[in-house]
Amino acid sequence: MVMTCSGCYKTVSSDFGRFYAKVGQNVYHFSQYVERLINAKKLPLNNEFKHKVTYHDPCHLGRHSGVFDAPRNVIKKIKGVEFVEMERSRENSRCCGAGGGYKSQFNDFATAIAMDRIRDAEATGAEILITCCPFCVLNLTQGAKKLGSSMKVMDLSQVLLEVTAPKAEAPKE
Numbered sequence: 754m755v756m757t758c759s760g761c762y763k764t765v766s767s768d769f770g771r772f773y774a775k776v777g778q779n780v781y782h783f784s785q786y787v788e789r790l791i792n793a794k795k796l797p798l799n800n801e802f803k804h805k806v807t808y809h810d811p812c813h814l815g816r817h818s819g820v821f822d823a824p825r826n827v828i829k830k831i832k833g834v835e836f837v838e839m840e841r842s843r844e845n846s847r848c849c850g851a852g853g854g855y856k857s858q859f860n861d862f863a864t865a866i867a868m869d870r871i872r873d874a875e876a877t878g879a880e881i882l883i884t885c886c887p888f889c890v891l892n893l894t895q896g897a898k899k900l901g902s903s904m905k906v907m908d909l910s911q912v913l914l915e916v917t918a919p920k921a922e923a924p925k926e
Contacts (some may be wrong), residue, residue: 784824786894799920807879811886837877851892867896885900
């Protein structure tokens with residue numbers, strides 16, 4: 754079994770076999786694997802995450818690889834979350850502006866694209882924008898900062914780190 758991030762998931766699950774030798778194993782994106790663990794009761798969601806959140810579909814994971822449900826399913830299983838969908842989502846999601854080396858070559862344009870996506874997230878009333886790509890997190894965070902937005906951008910793994918931590922014991926008197 755191979756577990757990967759968004760861009761690597763696309764490369765290993767789609768490009769291998771066409772351009773390189775086949776992997777010879779099941780390939781899962783992080784969100785797909787976590788969803789399996791939660792469904793099998795092997796990953797306890799111990800803590801609440803009391804926030805209104807929305808989700809940004811990374812290009813490589815969403816439109817390129819067709820993985821839309823796993824990240825949303827994981828988010829919806831977290832206690833305390835109020836999940837709202839952006840108007841442009843799934844197959845119709847906007848790009849964050851950071852993929853394919855675009856940010857390295859055209860940083861200002863990439864940040865402007867991220868600012869548009871932050872505006873999409875703000876329109877939902879969410880306080881946190883969750884995604885599954887480190888490049889999206891970086892660029893969307895920069896877009897929010899440039900806009901002066903209070904929108905917090907988090908990777909799904911960061912949220913899971915908080916909700917899977919051992920439950921804090923009540924203070925003893």
